[in-house]
Amino acid sequence: MSTLQFPVTAHPSPATEDRRREILANPGFGKQFTDHMALATWTAEAGWHDGKIAPYGPLSIDPAAAVLHYAQEVFEGLKAFRHEDGSVWAFRPEANARRMSRSAHRLALPTLSEEDFIFSVRALVAEDVEWVPDYGTGETSLYLRPFMFASEAFLGVRPANEITYCVIASPAGAYFAGGMKPVSLWVSTDYARAGSGGTGAAKCGGNYASSLAGQLEGIGHGCDQAVFLDSETHTYIEELGGMNLFLLFSDGRLVTPELTGSILEGVTRDSILELAKDMGLQPEERRITIQEWKDGAASGELAEVFACGTAAVVTPVGRLVWEGGECTVGDPDVNGGAGATTLDIRRRLLDIQYGRAEDPHGWMTRLV
Structure with missing residues (x-):
């Protein structure tokens, strides 16, 4: 049972029905937001308190707030889906709640109970339920972004004594506006997303910020994203800036990099490992060298590659590019280059x- 309550203060001037319909007709991703947000505060003296649903708007933050100087923050991402009968459902929110607790622990933040996490999401969606796109309107959903950050005003390297928790919601269409076409990846060897003993397994903003230089490098080489390798040897595949990776071999092995402490434990990743068993595939979690990818593509043993995450769901990977070479997996004349198993996993x-x-x-x- 949730210990936090979220009484509602209604927005004094919510979006008109016409404006909401206009947004839902072409939501994009992460560009428009609903009328309300969930908020709660934690202090060292009182714990979690002052939960509420409030009008969406700017947060008042002191220039000395610890998050601005020491990056003490974590976040989550999940979606609410409209079903045919009009009900609204979330996919594995308890897994997001548990991961947020693990992330918070790593960043020396207070943990929020699974019950309070899910209750905050439910309270916000209930208030802004009309923002959940209708069933049958394509790959649309209401994207939910819970996050917490150090809001105490002080300069000094220590865990903050005041934390703000917030959930915002954004109607979302397909993550990749161009549709289901394979993406190209640049092998980043100059940059690492995270290192041993670092925060790679936590969902915190610093990990995403550290991936941006590699992503820009990839774009500069004509690629869509960058794939990061382990920081110590630059030999083993880890993940993209915001997605996990899977390699499907022709003998039915579906392999993903094992969780070494520097890879985010994706909810979609974990779900695919379960679905693979239902499909008669052989899921494996182990270390994968970048050379194995190259050799498998050259020999044809590597049949499909895809990335996965909450926002993009499942995205096929076609080209792998590195300094001085490239390889391709998949037939561009079949399903636009997307593998049949990749599409089947996505559909399921x-x-x-x-x-x-x-x-x-x-x-x-x-x-x-």
């Missing part, structure tokens, strides 16, 4: 999320 996930298929693993939680 989406069908469960939108209520079009059975949920044998009990992954969906009703919000409204």
Whole structure:
């Protein structure tokens, strides 16, 4: 049972129905936000308190707030899906709650209980339920972004004694506006996303900031994203700036880099490992060298490669580019280069999320 309550203060001038319909007709991703947000405060003296649903708007933050100087913050990302009967569901929110607690622990932040996390999400979605896109309007959803940050005003390297928790919501369309075409990846050898003993396994902003230089380098070489290797040897595949990776071999092995402490434990990643068993594939978590990718592409043993995450779901990977060479996986004349198994995994996930298929693993939680 949630210990926090979230009484509602209604927005004095919410978006008009016409404006909301205009946004939902072409939501993009992360560009528009709903009328309200969930808020709560933690202090060393009182713990978590002052939960509320308030009008969406700017947060008042002191210039000396610790997050601005020492980056003490974590966040999550999940989606709310409209089903055919009008109900609204979330995909594995308890997994996001647990990961947020792990992230908070790593960043010396207070943990929020699973019950309070899910209750805050449910309270916000209930208030802004009309912002959840209708069933049957394509790959649309309401993207939910819970986050917490050090809001205490002080200069000094120590854990903050005041923390702000917030959940905001954004109607979302497909993450990649260009549709389901394979992305190209640049092998980043000058930059690492995270290192041993660092914050790579936590979902914190610093990990994403550290990936941007590599991403820009990749774009400069004509690629969509960068793939990062381990920071010590630059030999083993880790992940993209915001997505996990899977390699499918022709003998049915579906391999993803094992969690070494510098890789984010993706909820979609974990779900795919379970789905693979249902599909008769052989899921493996182990270290994968970048050379194995290159050799597998050259020999044809590597059949498909894809990236996955909450925002993009599953995205096929075609070209891998590095200084002095490149390789390609997939046939551009078949499904636009997207592998059949990649598409099947993607379809299975989406069908469960939108209520079009059975949920044998009990992954969906009703919000409204």
